[in-house]
Amino acid sequence: MRPIRLLTVAVIASVMLGCGEPQKYTDGKDTVDSFGDGTWTIAKTGGGPDNPRKLHLYSRETQEHLSDDLASWKRSHDWVYALDASGEYIILNYRTSESGKYRRVEDAPPEHQLTLRSLRR
Numbered sequence: 001m002r003p004i005r006l007l008t009v010a011v012i013a014s015v016m017l018g019c020g021e022p023q024k025y026t027d028g029k030d031t032v033d034s035f036g037d038g039t040w041t042i043a044k045t046g047g048g049p050d051n052p053r054k055l056h057l058y059s060r061e062t063q064e065h066l067s068d069d070l071a072s073w074k075r076s077h078d079w080v081y082a083l084d085a086s087g088e089y090i091i092l093n094y095r096t097s098e099s100g101k102y103r104r105v106e107d108a109p110p111e112h113q114l115t116l117r118s119l120r121r
Helices: 002-017 110-117
Strands: 031-035 040-045 054-059 065-067 070-076 079-084 089-093 098-102
Touching: 031 070, 054 070, 065 079, 065 089, 079 110, 089 110
Parallel strands: none
Antiparallel strands: 031 040, 040 054, 054 065, 070 079, 079 089, 089 098
């Protein structure tokens, strides 16, 4: 009976530790947050007196930049909701790379508007 308990505990522990998504890209020192397999990331640049610190939302795979100056962001399930410093709202599904940019919350799909409203300027 004891070996079965030990085996059960080992299986549960390995399942819990292996629940994370495998990383295709590793995070570096400038990575603030990454999503899914690490393809989409938020990274910081700058920080000097003549180069203010900025946060960038981009794909490591395609080098597509959705924002070069993020003000805030929030993750919910497979989605990243972001507000650019210019006031543009961004919605990204990081699993499919589907994205959209909107000048006003009301222009975004209705199912995303509540989360976009929660972003702080």
